[in-house]
Amino acid sequence: MKSVTCKQLCKTYHQGEVEVIGLDHVDLEINEGGFVCLSAPSGGGKTTLLNAIGGLDTPDSGKIWLAGERIDTLGKGELANMRLHRIGFVFQAYNLIPVLTARENIEFVMEVQGVPADEREKRSTAILREVGLEGLGDRRPAQMSGGQQQRVAVARAIVSKPALVLADEPTANLDSHTAEQLMELFVELNEHHGTTFVIATHDQRVMRYAKRVIHMLDGKVVDDERRDVA
Amino acid sequence: MNQFKMILRLAWRNLWRNHRRTLIMIAAIVIGAWSMIFMTALMRGMVDDMVADGISVLPGHVQIHHPDYRDDPTIANVIAPPSGELLEALGGAEVVAWATRVRVPAVISSERDTRGVTLVGIEPLRERDISFVAGDVVEGEFLTSPDDRGLVIGRKLVEKLETGLGKRVVVMSQDQENEIADRGFRIVGIFESKLAQYEEGFVFAGETVVQKLLGVGDQISEVAILGSDYRNVETLFRSIEAAAGDGVETLPWNEIDSYLGSMLAVMDGFVIVFIVVVFLALSFGLVNTLVMAVFERVREIGLMLALGMTPRSILGQIVTESVLLLIIGLVIGNVAAIATIEPLKDGIDVSIVGEGMEMMGASSVLYPALYLKDIVMANLIVIILGFFASLSPAWRASKYDPIRAITKV
Ligand SMILES: Nc1ncnc2c1ncn2[C@@H]1O[C@H](COP(=O)(O)OP(=O)(O)O)[C@@H](O)[C@H]1O
Ligand SMILES: [Mg+2]
Numbered sequence: 001m002k003s004v005t006c007k008q009l010c011k012t013y014h015q016g017e018v019e020v021i022g023l024d025h026v027d028l029e030i031n032e033g034g035f036v037c038l039s040a041p042s043g044g045g046k047t048t049l050l051n052a053i054g055g056l057d058t059p060d061s062g063k064i065w066l067a068g069e070r071i072d073t074l075g076k077g078e079l080a081n082m083r084l085h086r087i088g089f090v091f092q093a094y095n096l097i098p099v100l101t102a103r104e105n106i107e108f109v110m111e112v113q114g115v116p117a118d119e120r121e122k123r124s125t126a127i128l129r130e131v132g133l134e135g136l137g138d139r140r141p142a143q144m145s146g147g148q149q150q151r152v153a154v155a156r157a158i159v160s161k162p163a164l165v166l167a168d169e170p171t172a173n174l175d176s177h178t179a180e181q182l183m184e185l186f187v188e189l190n191e192h193h194g195t196t197f198v199i200a201t202h203d204q205r206v207m208r209y210a211k212r213v214i215h216m217l218d219g220k221v222v223d224d225e226r227r228d229v230a
Numbered sequence: 231m232n233q234f235k236m237i238l239r240l241a242w243r244n245l246w247r248n249h250r251r252t253l254i255m256i257a258a259i260v261i262g263a264w265s266m267i268f269m270t271a272l273m274r275g276m277v278d279d280m281v282a283d284g285i286s287v288l289p290g291h292v293q294i295h296h297p298d299y300r301d302d303p304t305i306a307n308v309i310a311p312p313s314g315e316l317l318e319a320l321g322g323a324e325v326v327a328w329a330t331r332v333r334v335p336a337v338i339s340s341e342r343d344t345r346g347v348t349l350v351g352i353e354p355l356r357e358r359d360i361s362f363v364a365g366d367v368v369e370g371e372f373l374t375s376p377d378d379r380g381l382v383i384g385r386k387l388v389e390k391l392e393t394g395l396g397k398r399v400v401v402m403s404q405d406q407e408n409e410i411a412d413r414g415f416r417i418v419g420i421f422e423s424k425l426a427q428y429e430e431g432f433v434f435a436g437e438t439v440v441q442k443l444l445g446v447g448d449q450i451s452e453v454a455i456l457g458s459d460y461r462n463v464e465t466l467f468r469s470i471e472a473a474a475g476d477g478v479e480t481l482p483w484n485e486i487d488s489y490l491g492s493m494l495a496v497m498d499g500f501v502i503v504f505i506v507v508v509f510l511a512l513s514f515g516l517v518n519t520l521v522m523a524v525f526e527r528v529r530e531i532g533l534m535l536a537l538g539m540t541p542r543s544i545l546g547q548i549v550t551e552s553v554l555l556l557i558i559g560l561v562i563g564n565v566a567a568i569a570t571i572e573p574l575k576d577g578i579d580v581s582i583v584g585e586g587m588e589m590m591g592a593s594s595v596l597y598p599a600l601y602l603k604d605i606v607m608a609n610l611i612v613i614i615l616g617f618f619a620s621l622s623p624a625w626r627a628s629k630y631d632p633i634r635a636i637t638k639v
Contacts, residue, residue: 056536056633057633076541077540080541083536084537084538084539085538089537091636093636094530094637095533096533097240097530097533098247099240100239100243108236108534108537111236112233112538114233
């Protein structure tokens with residue numbers, strides 16, 4: 001089955017008099033278990049596409065299906081529920097709630113989902129170790145470096161084991177070693193749980209892990225490159 | 231509601247994010263709550279005092295008269311003493327005390343001067359439980375029985391008449407045939423009252439003696455009945471009215487003394503107005519604080535919405551934060567108010583500013599009266615209105631578009 005299907009997605013932003021193209025007739029199919037990079041220079045439409053797929057933004061026209069279910073016609077409440085239960089997000093702009101500790105941020109989605117406390121604790125402890133933040137669970141975002149914060153955000157996105165992870169430039173603030181650690185984690189989840197990954201990036205370190213790289217420019221898909229991963 | 235714990239946690243932590251703002255807001259609520267309760271207690275104390283004085287001097291809680299007595303309070307309008315069903319009702323559980331009186335306009339003369347007064351013939355033992363006179367006799371003795379031939383008069387009147395304890399005076403009135411009836415009395419007791427008009431205007435004699443003087447047999451002007459709470463005379467009034475029947479007029483105190491009655495109603499209204507005004511001032515600060523708080527947190531609110539938290543939970547967070555703020559402020563404010571009122575229970579001397587208050591019928595010592603009802607009302611008003619005031623900023627926050635909020639700079 002397809003994890004993500006987009007047909008003729010268009011999105012135009014209006015900035016005063018000026019019209020800016022966000023998405024320009026994007027057709028896209030991503031298989032379940034896919035590991036896809038969206039590659040484009042800044043302003044190419046990566047974030048806009050991820051927001052549309054994630055049910056955060058409605059396109060001007062076109063249709064979107066997630067796991068066979070049409071989502072561009074869903075109401076706000078249904079979209080929120082879908083995001084909560086089916087998608088893990090790493091946002092480009094802003095990721096952590098300042099008054100919560102690293103562990104609480106990681107557990108946030110699970111807590112809203114209603115996962116029992118002991119189960120949450122077990123999973124957050126494991127994921128803290130996997131992203132290399134063991135012992136930092138009680139720190140608040142302001143007490144962590146940019147890279148550490150980014151890892152907390154990634155941990156939150158994957159800890160609830162969503163079917164689809166949408167990550168917007170997840171390695172932006174990370175050194176090579178940590179970036180590679182994260183990618184290994186993604187790959188492992190992808191291979192063992194069949195989690196589908198769509199990662200917006202222009203980071204070569206990330207693209208090396210991708211089974212497929214979709215190149216975008218000015219809101220258009222310009223190239224779809226399938227790879228045998230190293 | 232499995233998110234409740236998290237909502238509470240977020241609300242609590244967000245509350246302490248801006249210590250200064252939160253503490254200022256709490257201080258405002260504390261001062262507001264304190265002033266509401268303190269002022270209410272003072273006003274209640276003042277009114278209670280006035281009403282209690284008024285009731286003890288004159289009406290009792292319920293009175294029975296001849297239907298024409300209030301228009302023409304003379305010996306022409308008398309009624310038979312309580313008997314039968316009424317007497318039974320007066321023995322009822324709601325009745326704390328009752329007494330009959332004969333009350334007529336009269337003239338009192340000493341060898342020096344003459345004054346117009348109200349002559350009240352009383353049953354001394356029963357009257358003792360209802361009105362002030364017995365307790366306020368400061369010189370000499372109170373009357374001992376309805377046959378007592380003595381007269382009890384006020385200090386001011388003694389001075390006006392230039393007479394004194396043990397001296398004789400003449401009291402003159404009209405009997406039922408409109409003939410002059412007069413009689414000499416020896417002054418056996420002198421009373422003082424908080425209210426000058428009572429000290430000057432009332433003289434008390436034995437009921438039987440007055441009845442004989444006026445030739446009315448055993449008839450009386452009024453029956454005065456005291457219940458347990460002047461604010462709550464309705465039941466007492468109804469049962470007495472039913473027992474007394476149609477031939478007489480039965481009235482609760484607030485209709486007999488409409489000045490006191492309306493004063494009480496005005497004060498009750500004033501208490502609520504005062505509480506609401508203080509609250510309005512508070513709510514400006516509260517709403518402003520919340521609007522600021524929400525504005526500072528646009529991005530994280532957007533993040534929570536983007537991750538799938540419901541708008542209702544966002545609304546819940548902001549409202550919870552506001553209610554927490556209110557609860558903290560109210561608890562401290564209540565404690566402060568009670569702590570300041572308790573030591574003042576023995577009275578606050580306001581005689582410096584109190585000259586005018588005596589004229590209104592209040593005394594120059596204020597006794598703050600703390601009623602649970604008032605405390606509960608002040609707190610409920612603040613919490614409930616505070617809840618509604620916080621709905622608007624909370625509502626706005628919950629309506630944010632997640633993507634726009636999260637990318638806000
Ligand atoms: N909210 C917005 N208002 C106006 N223009 C926007 C908005 N969001 C994105 N854009 C424009 O849409 C285009 C695509 O942006 P985006 O999807 O963020 O690209 P990327 O994530 O690849 O850098 C850019 O030209 C950007 O300026
Ligand atoms: Mg982007």
